Amino acid sequence: MEAKTRDLWVLIETNEDGSAKNVGLELLTPGRAMADKQGGALVAVVIGHQIDGAVKAASEHGADKVIAVEGAEYQHYTTDAYSTALVSLVEKYGPTSMLIGATNNGRDLAPRVSCRLKTGLTADCTALDIDAETGNVAWTRPAFGGNLMATILCPNHRPQIGTVRPGVFKKTPPCEGKAEVVREDIHVDAKDIRTQVLEVIRDLDSEKVDLEGADIILSGGRGVGGPEGFALLHEVAELLGATVGASRAAVDAGWIAHSHQVGQTGKSVGPKLYIACGISGAIQHLAGISGAKIVVAINKDPDAPIFDVADCGVVGNLFEVLPVLAEEIRKSRT
Amino acid sequence: MNIVVCVKQVPDTTEIRIDPETNRLIREGVPTILNPFDGYALEAAARIKDKAPETKIVVVSMGPEQAKAALKECLAIAADKAYLVSGRSFGGSDTLATSYILSQAIQKIEETEGKFDAVFCGKQAIDGDTAQVGPEIAEHLGYPQVTYGLEAEAVENGLQIKKEVDDGIEMIGVGLPCVVTFTKPSWDPRYPTIKRKMAANRAEIPVLGEDAFPDMDTGMIGLSGSPTHVKSTFVPPKKSGGIKIKEESDDLSAQKLFSFLSKGGFV
Numbered sequence: 001m002e003a004k005t006r007d008l009w010v011l012i013e014t015n016e017d018g019s020a021k022n023v024g025l026e027l028l029t030p031g032r033a034m035a036d037k038q039g040g041a042l043v044a045v046v047i048g049h050q051i052d053g054a055v056k057a058a059s060e061h062g063a064d065k066v067i068a069v070e071g072a073e074y075q076h077y078t079t080d081a082y083s084t085a086l087v088s089l090v091e092k093y094g095p096t097s098m099l100i101g102a103t104n105n106g107r108d109l110a111p112r113v114s115c116r117l118k119t120g121l122t123a124d125c126t127a128l129d130i131d132a133e134t135g136n137v138a139w140t141r142p143a144f145g146g147n148l149m150a151t152i153l154c155p156n157h158r159p160q161i162g163t164v165r166p167g168v169f170k171k172t173p174p175c176e177g178k179a180e181v182v183r184e185d186i187h188v189d190a191k192d193i194r195t196q197v198l199e200v201i202r203d204l205d206s207e208k209v210d211l212e213g214a215d216i217i218l219s220g221g222r223g224v225g226g227p228e229g230f231a232l233l234h235e236v237a238e239l240l241g242a243t244v245g246a247s248r249a250a251v252d253a254g255w256i257a258h259s260h261q262v263g264q265t266g267k268s269v270g271p272k273l274y275i276a277c278g279i280s281g282a283i284q285h286l287a288g289i290s291g292a293k294i295v296v297a298i299n300k301d302p303d304a305p306i307f308d309v310a311d312c313g314v315v316g317n318l319f320e321v322l323p324v325l326a327e328e329i330r331k332s333r334t
Numbered sequence: 335m336n337i338v339v340c341v342k343q344v345p346d347t348t349e350i351r352i353d354p355e356t357n358r359l360i361r362e363g364v365p366t367i368l369n370p371f372d373g374y375a376l377e378a379a380a381r382i383k384d385k386a387p388e389t390k391i392v393v394v395s396m397g398p399e400q401a402k403a404a405l406k407e408c409l410a411i412a413a414d415k416a417y418l419v420s421g422r423s424f425g426g427s428d429t430l431a432t433s434y435i436l437s438q439a440i441q442k443i444e445e446t447e448g449k450f451d452a453v454f455c456g457k458q459a460i461d462g463d464t465a466q467v468g469p470e471i472a473e474h475l476g477y478p479q480v481t482y483g484l485e486a487e488a489v490e491n492g493l494q495i496k497k498e499v500d501d502g503i504e505m506i507g508v509g510l511p512c513v514v515t516f517t518k519p520s521w522d523p524r525y526p527t528i529k530r531k532m533a534a535n536r537a538e539i540p541v542l543g544e545d546a547f548p549d550m551d552t553g554m555i556g557l558s559g560s561p562t563h564v565k566s567t568f569v570p571p572k573k574s575g576g577i578k579i580k581e582e583s584d585d586l587s588a589q590k591l592f593s594f595l596s597k598g599g600f601v
Contacts, residue, residue, distance in 0.1 A: 079469075079479055104500050108481045111466040115430060115473035120561030123464040131565070138565065144461055145347030148359055150567045157561040194478035194512075198494065199505040216600065240601065259501070264460070265518045273600050283348055287463075290570065294598060296591070302580070312594045313578045320584030321591065328592035329601050 001117060003158035004094025006040030007065075011086070011100045011109075012058050014048030016075055020057040022213045023101030023166040028062045030128045030169050031099055034137065037130040038096060041065055044179070047085050049075035059177025066181045067093070073188050076197055077105045081188040083112045088186055090117060095159045097137050099128075102163035102268070103212075114161045120154030122162040124268065126291050136160065145264065146287030166212035167270030168291045203259045211243055211260070211267045216275070217292075219245035219262055220255075221285075223278020223299060223318060227255045233277060236322050239329045245269070247279045263288035277318045281306025298322070335389045335488055337379045338440055338450045339413065340471065341372035343397055343404035344461040352569055359569075368404045371456025373411075375516040377523035378486045379454050380412035386488060390414050392447050394439055396424060396432060402539050409534035410526030416537065417443055421544040426557030429462075433470030434554045438547055440475070450511060452493060457482055457515045465515070472513035479513045480506050486514055 010031045012024030028044065035042040044058035047069045058066050067089060073081045086109065090098070100106045102124045114121035122139035131138040131153060139152045139162045154160040203209070211217060218237040220230055230244065237244045245267075246260040262269055264284035270291030277298045279285060286309055289295065297310035298318045307313040314321055345364045353360050376393065383389035393408040395401045396419040405416035419439045427435060444450060453475070458465035465481070472479035484503070485496040492509040498517055508514075526534070544550075553559055577594070581587040595601045 079481075104482050104498065107465050108469060108479070111429070111469035112473050112479070114466075115433065115470040118430070118561075120428065120430065121466055122562060123466055142570070143463060143567075144345070144350055144359065145463070146570070147347065147350045147352065148567050149570050151565045152562050153565045154562045194509060195480060196507040197504055198507050200502065201504070202502040258498075264463070273595075273598065283350070284460075296594070298591075307576075307578065309576075311576045312591065313576060314587050314591050315578065315580040316584040316587045321588040324585050324588030325592055325595075328589060332592075332596065332601060 001091070001094065001119070001158060003096040005096065006038050007043050007093070007095045008035040008038060008040055009043045009045050009095040009098040009159070010063070011098065011106070012044050012046045012054055013101055013103060013105060014046060014051055014054045016049070018048050018050035018053055020046070020054035021101065021103070022171065023103060023106075023164075025057055025061045025171040026166065026169040027099045027101060027164055028058065029172055030164075032062050034097070034128060034130055038135065040096060043067060043095065045069075045086070045089060047074050047082060055181055056177060057174075059179035059181070060174035061171050062175070063179045066179045068181060068183050069186050070183070071187055073190070073193065078193050078195055079108055079112055080193045080195065082109050083116065084188050084192070085186045086113050087116050089184060090159060097160040100161065100163045102165045106163050110161060110163045117159070119157040119159060119161060122152045122154070125162045125164045126168050128162070128164065137162065142287055142290055145283040146290055147283060165268045165270060165291055167214070167268075203257060209243060209257075209259045211245055211262060211269050214243035214269065214271050216240050216242035216273045217245045217262070217269055217271045218242040218275045218277065219247065219279060220250055220277045221247035221279030222249040222253070224250055224255065225278070229278075229319070230256050232319070232322055236326050239326055242275070247282070247285050276306050276310075277322065279306055280304045281309065335382060335386060335451045336392075336448055337382065337389065337452045337454055338392045338394060338443065339372065339376050339379050339408070340436055340453065340455045340467070341376070341393050341395045341404055341408055342369045342456075342459045343367070343395065343401040344369045344459050347460050366400070366403070368407050369456050369459045371458060371460070371516060371518070373456070373523045374519055375454040375456050375514075376408055376412055377519075378483065378514075378516050380524065382486060382488050383412065390447070392417065392443060392450070394419060394436065394443060396420070396436055396439070405539055406534045406537065407526070409537050410531040411524060415447065416539045418539050418541045420541050423544055423552065423556045426560065427555060428560035428562045429464050429466040429470055430562075431555050431560045433467045434474055434559075435550070436467065437471050437474035438550055439542055440471070442542060442546055452511060453477070453513045454486075455513065455515045457517045468513055468515035475511075475513070477511050477513050478508050479515070480508050481515045483514045483516045484519045
């Protein structure tokens with residue numbers, strides 16, 4: 001389809017209580033710069049149930065305009081309801097580009113929507129820009145397990161759509177929101193929602209495992225040796241105000257729940273500080289931490305590949321290093 | 335139940351190295367493997383077949399002639415029949431074009447194998463990592479989809495899928511026909527038996543080329559039918575100036591680490 005405006009849209013994913021997920025608010029930050037370069041408005045699209053909180057947050061974090069679609073059918077995410085709502089909004093307003101958080105739901109929804117609109121989609125981007133030559137969005141993403149970065153353009157189809165990795169961008173401090181709010185009445189019949197949620201099993205500690213939103217992550221791998229080792233990591237994490245992460249090896253060994261896993265089969269993260277303890281640095285793990293600003297590695301093996309990406313590598317026994325580090329932190333606070 | 339599993343042959347990304355001289359990917363000598371997530375999809379289908387032996391499992395792959403090796407692996411593990419979709423004009427397809435070709439191929443194969451009740455895919459391939467082809471096949475076919483599946487069970491009116499979500503697990507009910515994409519479950523896929531391996535080696539794998547699809551919209555395939563284009567690729571910059579701490583004792587190393595963290599304002 002042809003774009004009807006130069007507007008850039010950011011989909012604000014909502015929680016079941018109607019509040020905004022962080023990733024959508026984060027994407028308003030690069031969205032602002034891109035919309036300005038494209039010469040259009042920054043529009044937040046909020047779909048959900050009882051979403052006043054999310055609409056307000058989108059406005060406070062920089063949206064010029066908020067399009068809100070509200071209904072009980074949107075309380076729990078379904079592919080059918082959300083794709084129907086989003087496609088009809090795009091067809092009505094014709095934005096030139098759209099950013100969607102690369103969460104499980106975002107990556108379920110985006111290909112469905114882009115395929116229906118017969119336009120291009122770039123997955124799991126870690127950098128965004130406007131191509132100076134053509135004015136198209138330049139979507140940059142890791143491929144081949146993080147060995148290669150590719151910059152993708154979608155020159156002749158609109159809207160240009162990308163999913164963007166959570167945690168890569170930081171939301172702006174909230175300001176007084178002045179966004180114009182437009183409410184769209186779109187409803188999806190129950191019979192047109194072809195999947196049913198039969199049961200929901202929440203991770204007991206998933207409230208605490210917000211890897212994607214964490215500023216500091218302290219992660220453990222095979223070298224942590226067992227669940228007892230993770231007890232030490234938890235203790236140090238608390239001192240640092242860090243979230244505990246884990247490599248696939250540690251999760252597969254059953255030492256810690258999957259909700260802590262970082263990497264290709266776990267979460268992709270973008271903290272300010274990532275501390276890898278006893279993690280050798282398999283490429284699948286490194287793919288998940290390419291958004292981290294500072295990487296610290298503690299490992300006994302001086303040849304571990306994790307040291308190739310570390311800003312600070314400590315060659316040593318983590319069971320000796322971490323307790324002394326904890327002691328130093330405690331001392332510095334008294 | 336009649337299940338088609340879409341698979342891809344991929345380079346083993348754990349074996350990929352960067353040439354330190356040219357800073358390019360070294361692809362020579364990198365083994366190709368069955369995309370692990372597609373292996374989980376095949377295993378999910380095999381588990382349905384374990385309970386209902388009349389289930390038929392067909393695998394399909396788009397790729398060059400060499401991709402038959404991945405299809406033979408699937409035949410050795412659990413598949414009953416395999417098809418390769420291969421044509422010069424299919425090359426350079428992005429996910430939208432690939433999913434269009436695969437959805438056309440699935441409908442073509444149905445003329446021989448009967449209507450498929452379910453399309454299973456890996457959640458993503460480990461070379462491209464897009465996770466887009468499965469949902470896009472669902473859209474082309476107009477089917478409901480469930481992504482991030484861990485396990486699938488056949489029930490009276492469809493499938494029950496154990497699905498991974500951001501904060502836990504959901505059980506999803508979905509009617510047929512449908513598309514399900516699979517991520518890594520807690521169990522390992524089965525290995526092929528010697529007997530199946532030998533039979534797979536002898537198996538004929540039909541190849542569907544351009545001529546198999548007289549009605550295909552050629553404006554939607556290959557490089558020219560792909561909305562997205564790769565503008566450039568680059569090797570991620572290595573961290574330069576990274577410091578290494580290796581003092582005489584771990585205590586001293588820890589103190590140095592502490593000062594690194596406090597300079598960064600983290601403690």
